[in-house]
Amino acid sequence: MSEKTFNRKFSDEQFFKIRDEEVLPQWETGKDIADLDECIAAAGELSRGKNHALGLKAAKDSGKHILIPQFGRALTEYMIEGITYVEGETDLVPDGTWTLYSDSYTRKNDYRSAAAGIERSRKEGMSMLNGWPVVNYGVEEARKITEATRLPIHFVTCDEDARLASEIVLAAGWTSNSVSSLQECIAHAKDIPLAEEIRLMQYNARLSGIYTEKGVPQCPWNPSHLTGYDSAGFHCFVHVSEALLAAEQGVKYQFLSHGLNMNLVQDIAMIRVTERLCYEYCRRFGYADVEFFTGSFPFLGAWAPGEEEANAMIAWNTIIPVMGGFPGVILKCQDEALATPTKEGMAKSVRLARHMLTLMSTQKLPDNDELRQEEAMIELEVRTLMEKCLEIGDGDIAIGLCAGVEAGWVDTMVTPWKHSNGKVLLVRDAENAVRYLETGDIPLPREVKDYHREKIAEREQRDGRQADFDMVVEDIQFASILP
Numbered sequence: 001m002s003e004k005t006f007n008r009k010f011s012d013e014q015f016f017k018i019r020d021e022e023v024l025p026q027w028e029t030g031k032d033i034a035d036l037d038e039c040i041a042a043a044g045e046l047s048r049g050k051n052h053a054l055g056l057k058a059a060k061d062s063g064k065h066i067l068i069p070q071f072g073r074a075l076t077e078y079m080i081e082g083i084t085y086v087e088g089e090t091d092l093v094p095d096g097t098w099t100l101y102s103d104s105y106t107r108k109n110d111y112r113s114a115a116a117g118i119e120r121s122r123k124e125g126m127s128m129l130n131g132w133p134v135v136n137y138g139v140e141e142a143r144k145i146t147e148a149t150r151l152p153i154h155f156v157t158c159d160e161d162a163r164l165a166s167e168i169v170l171a172a173g174w175t176s177n178s179v180s181s182l183q184e185c186i187a188h189a190k191d192i193p194l195a196e197e198i199r200l201m202q203y204n205a206r207l208s209g210i211y212t213e214k215g216v217p218q219c220p221w222n223p224s225h226l227t228g229y230d231s232a233g234f235h236c237f238v239h240v241s242e243a244l245l246a247a248e249q250g251v252k253y254q255f256l257s258h259g260l261n262m263n264l265v266q267d268i269a270m271i272r273v274t275e276r277l278c279y280e281y282c283r284r285f286g287y288a289d290v291e292f293f294t295g296s297f298p299f300l301g302a303w304a305p306g307e308e309e310a311n312a313m314i315a316w317n318t319i320i321p322v323m324g325g326f327p328g329v330i331l332k333c334q335d336e337a338l339a340t341p342t343k344e345g346m347a348k349s350v351r352l353a354r355h356m357l358t359l360m361s362t363q364k365l366p367d368n369d370e371l372r373q374e375e376a377m378i379e380l381e382v383r384t385l386m387e388k389c390l391e392i393g394d395g396d397i398a399i400g401l402c403a404g405v406e407a408g409w410v411d412t413m414v415t416p417w418k419h420s421n422g423k424v425l426l427v428r429d430a431e432n433a434v435r436y437l438e439t440g441d442i443p444l445p446r447e448v449k450d451y452h453r454e455k456i457a458e459r460e461q462r463d464g465r466q467a468d469f470d471m472v473v474e475d476i477q478f479a480s481i482l483p
Contacts, residue, residue, distance in 0.1 A: 029138030046173025072131030142172030209250025228300030233381035295328020302480035408441030
């Protein structure tokens with residue numbers, strides 16, 4: 001393997017060599033999906049009428065919203081029970097889609113431990129894993145889940161190497177995986193170099209591209225969920241850079257899943273700028289036929305343990321995408337502070353969010369000076385960093401991203417990833433927007449630095465104290481500490 005990873009589309013020879021030698025042999029269930037053409041044909045039938053890309057496109061074109069609950073349990077029967085319960089207890093169908101996730105062992109490719117978790121779950125009569133171990137079960141079990149739901153399914157392919165898991169779920173008629181490299185390094189990795197993670201995710205993206213080319217549209221997620229404590233500009237930069245990587249591999253639809261910081265103006269500005277720049281940079285590099293759909297992922301910081309407080313967060317995280325006019329509304333539930341989502345908790349969240357849609361009707365945040373200024377500052381930050389990375393990569397974003405990480409230009413805080421510079425500090429301003437207290441080696445324009453400093457100064461004046469590391473720590477806990 002080359003030390004560098006380039007932003008170049010895999011040839012058929014490259015793809016199938018990796019598939020046969022690296023991916024399918026990872027676990028015994030790989031042998032059941034050896035014939036890719038058969039997998040694609042079956043997926044086309046199974047996903048008929050419940051396709052992630054087509055559902056999001058319809059919502060975007062009509063100005064509607066798609067509610068996206070999350071779920072994951074150790075046993076297939078628990079998955080089917082939870083899915084059918086939520087669909088039966090809510091009006092999720094047809095304006096909904098599922099995001100289903102695997103367990104932590106599967107995410108780290110530890111399939112033997114996942115197998116032990118399955119057996120223990122059967123013995124104990126309850127889920128002893130924090131997700132569904134897709135690789136252990138294989139394609140036939142995954143197809144049972146497809147058949148049990150009336151909605152499209154996205155699979156959360158978190159962590160470093162989700163290639164076999166992606167192969168299995170796409171062959172089962174799930175119409176969305178994830179194609180994010182920098183996001184996974186920042187959020188879930190410790191040791192893996194970015195160049196290697198890009199290579200792994202290029203496979204996921206090329207797989208999605210092949211399915212789309214053969215008549216089964218795929219809409220993989222291009223997320224910036226990150227750590228839960230990241231600047232709006234960093235979120236946007238992750239999306240735009242990843243958009244180029246996925247588009248090169250033939251991905252024609254991308255769902256931009258933005259982790260919210262929970263400031264209405266800043267989050268809406270972030271998502272608007274992201275969509276605009278994803279289109280612009282893709283057109284610039286020749287990917288004029290890629291379509292983007294925007295959405296929001298609930299705040300990933302510490303979750304409030306009280307039911308009432310959790311409900312307030314669910315409502316607020318619903319209001320933001322609705323006021324911004326973004327079709328995708330991903331949901332958390334009251335269980336999140338203490339456990340993985342239960343079917344009862346997820347059903348409550350769907351009903352709460354659905355009623356928020358009813359109450360708000362077609363309300364949108366009007367254009368205003370504050371919103372325009374926020375968009376301008378985010379856009380200036382992202383353009384500066386994109387151009388630096390493209391310049392050092394001689395037009396290749398994969399090379400530029402890796403060089404940017406090494407130089408400290410690409411940086412955030414509270415990440416487990418050892419390759420991150422870790423010099424950034426973030427605090428909230430007087431209106432709870434996230435601002436740079438320390439920018440480290442990020443090449444921010446002076447105008448952007450001054451803007452963030454001015455916003456922090458407003459909070460300092462309000463609170464009668466100087467912003468410092470203690471404030472950073474306090475702000476990390478701001479949504480979870482009960483009065």
